[in-house]
Amino acid sequence: MTFFLNRLAWTLPILLGVLTIVFFLLHLIPGDPVDIMLGEQALAADRQQMRAALGLDRPLAVQYLAFLGRTVRGDLGSSIHHRRPVAQLIAERIPATFELMMGGMAVAFAVALPLGLLAALHHGRWLDQLASLFAVLGVATPNFWLGPLLILAFAIRLDWLPVNERGTLAHLVLPSITLGTAMAALLTRMTRTALLEVLGEDYIRTARAKGLGAWAVVIVHALSNALIPVVTVIGLQIGVLLSGAIITERIFDWPGLGTLLLDGIYGRDYPLVQGCILVIAVTYVAVNLLTDLVYGWIDPRIRRP
């Protein structure tokens, strides 16, 4: 129990740090943010109104406390361009990003588990070398290159899959591959290494000696144990997926949080940018907390300090 409470208590200062950085982002803008958002030709009255709306006319400490108070209540301010609450805009986009991330993760697991397994079982042979090649190439391939190549091959030349829309499962295929490939490469390498380690353990030899079939040994005994270290990297990989989703959404015009963030940046809609960054970072902190708690629950050794 102490482990869970400690871990929870440790997250609070991190969240406060995240909020502080996001607050100060607006103050890092060289020059007057109001001038940048409204343009130099804007009327003085409009400028004054926006300055008041953003709270920029108050002392910094007051602004900061007001920002913390608002955010804790779920109020992320109002978008300048959309003229609607930022929280509402973000809430509308979350399902699309969630769908894309689930797709990316599904691709990663569907490729990495069988490939890592085959590589470990054929250690040192050509299948193993092929998996290793995929592992190094997959990590080095930029998703903003892979995405367009996939579009060229499967949407333009072969005309098998649709792009630039969200809707059916077919629309999800190419964005998911684009997003999931780097994670698949990393997980392949991890699954292979973890399995090779587990396959040398005594209990595997015992299971074999008992006369269990080769597949039963691998699936029941080896894979389930090898997956524990693999699960730990998933928390970190969610972060890679979250930032990868921003680029993938841009490539496929996917109407998610990443597209909203980039539109905010291109349109200099800073309240929207702040809101998106805050939500992505807080999600990441929450996922990491959850991964740690689940991991502590699966593996009691972790709970000891």
Place this chain on the structure above:
Amino acid sequence: MKLPSRPARRVLLLASLLGLGFCLPALLAPWLAPYDPLALDLTGSLAPPELAHPLGRDEQGADILSRLLHGARISLAVGLITVSITASVGISVGLLAGYAGGGVEQVAMRLVDVLLAFPGLLLAIALVAVLGPGLGNVIIALSALGWTGFARLVRGQVLAVKALDYVQAAHGLGAGHLRLMAVHILPNVMAPALVQASFAIAAAILSEASLSFLGLGVPAGTPSWGAMLAEGRYVLSEAPYVSIFPGLAIMGVVLGFNLLGDALADWLDPKRRLA
């Protein structure tokens, strides 16, 4: 003469490949590039590869090979400058935090935790969004997060090395804090930091390309590999070569530095070789 060991030969081979295939062409780009990378010639727009333009021409009619060579300069500059900054800051912070312990360590490591709460590129995107595009701002944005990896790594190493007998002995013989850190501890944490630096160069090059692809990196028109890919996206079906070559270049260089990092780790850490 004794031949270098196998891991050492791999490091040498990869370092030479990167030097000859990436660093040297980047440095010599103004002399090697057959054309001006910024020259506009709309009559040659999207011309496919031919003898005079072996990699073809982009939408503005500029020679892709020349843009690729000049783009390598940007990648090299971002990779080396960013990692010089992040390694110096990160190693210093990690060394100090690990050695001093207590409050210094707490403050430094909590700051690292807060910065790492921003996944991947997000903080860099946020910073470039407010600072504005440009090579300098890209380097600042990438450095803001990049040092944390070095700090975490070095702090862990320092904690392990600090407890070793020879450090305790040096302390007993009257060595001061600065001398202990600089002479006795630092050299022993440099090997993993060097490995990390190789991976960090790959990551910085990939991040700059990502930011430029999103239009948040170098100013429009500058021949950066990421920006070239962004331009190529719109002419994908009629001129795929506009996208293919910059993508291959990014992949090759990132792959090279990642493999170099792996090889360095094998070479510098004998325990790893046995695994």
